[in-house]
Amino acid sequence: MDITQKSGTATRKRSSRKGNSAPTIADVARAAHCSPMTVSRVINGEENVREATRAQVLDAIAKLNYIPNRAARSLAGGAQLRIALLFDNPSASYLSEFLMGALEEASRRDIHLVVQSCETVPESKELISKLVDGGIVGFILPPPLCDDQSVLDQIRASGGIAVAVGPGRASGSHGAVQIDEFQAAYDMTRHIIGLGHERIGFIIGNPEQVASGQRLEGFRAAMEEAGLTISDRLIAQGQFTYRSGMVAAEKLLAVDPPPTAIFASNDDMAAATVAMAHRRHLDVPNDITVCGFDDTELASSIWPELTTIRQPIREMTAQAVVMIAKAYRQKTPASKAKGEQVTMAYKLVRRNSDAGPSLASSFQRASEKQ
Template sequence: MARRPTIKEVSKLAGVSFKTVSRVLNNEKNVSEETRRRVEQVVAELNFRPSLAARTLAGRKSFQVGLLYDNPSPYYVYHLLAGAQEGCAEHGYRLLTQPVDSAAPGLVADVAALVDETHLDGLILSPPVTENEALLDELDRRGLPYVRIEPGVRREVGRSVTIDDASAAQEATAHLLAHGHRAIAFIKGPLSHVSTVERLKGYRAALEAHGVAFDEALVVAGDYSIDSGRRAAHLLLDRASPPTALFAGNDDMAAGALAVAHERGIAVPDQLSIVGFDDSDLAAAVWPPLTTVRQPVHDLARSAADLLLDAKSPRDRMTFDTRLIARASTGPAPNS
């Protein structure tokens, strides 16, 4: 096995002290740009990787970031974790992931214990954890840096990354309206997610813009899981006058609705058009593949890590674009 290069070798080749190398590795500000570039060049040439323990002792940091999530969609969570992990790795940090119940009475105490036990240098909060104001108060009290993904409260405070959910949902609904659909159902997510409120707002805005009356009976609650999409679809398709199109608040619920359509012998898209949201791996795997809104979950999470760990970043908030991906699950309304 090849011998691992040491900080002494980096120091000698760069012509600087051990302490200066440590400052560069810890991304401290009191180092000239010329010295920083020289040290970074030697680090790259030697493929030097400092031990986490040594860095912690030198800089009194843990070089660990936590990510809190509460979402039943494995596809969303996968891209969330992958993006955050990539962003942390680029800054030389480890990512600790923690599933939580955002509505649990003990959430604040549990997160406080996690921070104390692991000495986290910061947190990335994903929805709906971003909505817990008691947790935000506790993090502010501690002075612990954090970045929120799609915050719904205190949106102008702190660092965050987001998309325009309302605009994206309006575009998805308008796509169905352009195909002649007028009886368009909406399967919404849990109210604990700000995305649920914003996507419902966009759905209603599209109906209003096209002169279609909003029918509350065509809105059914889900929880972002496949099973909840199935339950909602059964309720909607059992109606005396079932909808000709269905917009689900995420791809998992859309896939559940699609499965119900297949079970009932309802042809998609000839008899029922279905639209999802996220453009997860699932959207392209089902048949027919789902028309959906592409949400850049990976980029959101990666950028959240960048905002958290890049002390020089001049930005506090970033908004990412979404895009409607038209596939075979949508078509003209029957008899249109």
Template sequence: MTSREQGPLDPPAQAPTMTDVAKLAGVSPMTVSRVMNGDAKVSEKTRNRVADAVAALSYVPNQAARRLAGSRSIRIGFLYSNPSAGYLSEFLVGLLNQAGPNNVQLVVEKCEADEHGVEQARRLIANGVDGLILPPPLCDSRQLIDLVTDAGTPTVTVACGQPDLRVSGVSIDDYAAAHAMACHLIALGHQRIGFVAGHPNQSASARRLAGFKAAIAEHHAQSAPELIVPGMFTYRSGLDAAEILLAQEPRPTAIFASNDDMAAAVVAIAHRLGLDVPGDLTVAGFDDTALATTIWPELTTVRQPITGMAEAALRSLVQQVRARHSGAPQAPEHALMDYALIRRQSDAAPRMRPPARIAKRSAR
């Protein structure tokens, strides 16, 4: 949410309140408070709604009532730049789960992944944030990492394919995860597998592509340049990629997309072409966001623990900030979290016949 700069004669801007968040999320202020304090009894759907409202309003919780005796409140900046809605929701849930118990004041701001992101980070640092959390694609910005390193601001990157060793990071092994999914598809009997790559500016994209290629080579599956098409981690780019792959002759019997948004787009194009998923086409994704279980059929995907990674990032950053306040700063640490291959209804062994063509002939 953006607004014009406030002039000296303007009335003071009123910061959004917990009541505003509750109204936008369609819940009670008490429910918002429970989410902020990491109450596990609140449903995931409700936590996601509250997280979306917090992001939309750039809400900063009032920590005055939460301060522990002798405990200093910590201000953490969270910058994000146009991730998918599902990814952002899960990330914010993780941050909110840890903010209350750790006496953290979250400053949530959206920016662009270019010089604007650097300027936003510079402003946050100038305004006294104790640390920053950078998710994709900001975690891959060399300018941002240079800035926080030069400023001495504790920072944790999340889900970076090749984390910068100058700052702490939380990630998974994108190479191994993509390799595992490709091997799973090959084990089902697929030999001609299409791959939708991620955004070229994100290091995780290259790692996932490398893992896919390695599995194809190891198992002697079909390897052809036309089977790998570019994507941007967006639903729109997934639609374009699916049209390219499914226009091929012969077409792939399986398509592995680098995230769930693009995989969902592949399913949509397959349905539009009259293809059955998974009867005519197996589709697999990556991330296991909420979208994976809200489309039909539900997606086979790699589960990246987005909420857990955000929680771990905030805990790590709190430790670094407190160590810095005590005069004993910690060296950057990198945590590698577990991924999981989640099999649902969108994969199956390839058919031996092309039923879609038969259906087209009979329809004439």
């Protein structure tokens, strides 16, 4: 897939102003209570702006639907920044959130964004070279690409700017945006334990991704702290895909005695677990609690809606765009750039898929009849 987002290609709703003319940088400055020069600095990603002022300017830009004047920028000697978002992620829900965050921020900053699928290492090498030759200077790398050292090395060797979204084992990027995966999984496990569950199943994500291991460790730490037994029979391997969640859930639900709760490492696998429970005539959450991770659109589009960890995916991707713009404006050589690490807040969102194990006995009887 190759999607290109260019400023001005889509029809935008203009703010209601005299003569219905497009908003100007002066309009933004008035709305943000600052000077046009400050607005220009924010648009160009320069550092010498207070964060509170930067937030006011960005808010004014969004409310006015302001589009930077490219002709004026050209006269000032500027050039439109070109960024590529590479992806190889099996979750359509995660990818949708990821893509929207990047598109919205790129549009706001008049950045040319290319979105490109990249499924293999040999393919990535050829693709990165092609993109750099085409004027791409920044790369946004979600998992699992942020785990691939060869991808990071090639981008740096080409003089490009790479920002990882999510934890990765590869080193040498210009920055990373993530949440505390370990603590988030720990908190969700403590929540499930707090409901009264002791036999808790866990579905691991793709073993090639760092986040999978961190979430598993968070689960283990919470279980050990509570003095609960961690049975290997109640831990199943998944791949972050819906299909792998079905297979893993079927394995966990066949254990005797079965778990009274299952914590899946992402919403796709949690949704698959709910489907498998229904297939076995089990009610969620009365017979079994199911919780997920990410809070993608899928989490609130199934029934029951999932209790999950809200990872600010859109905001994380938008921040990656900001970081690339900042590094580009600083014009720091790729070989000397220091990686900026940004950790964002997550939130445990409770919906309808969890409850206490009050009906665990009925779950047990239902399982024994099959």
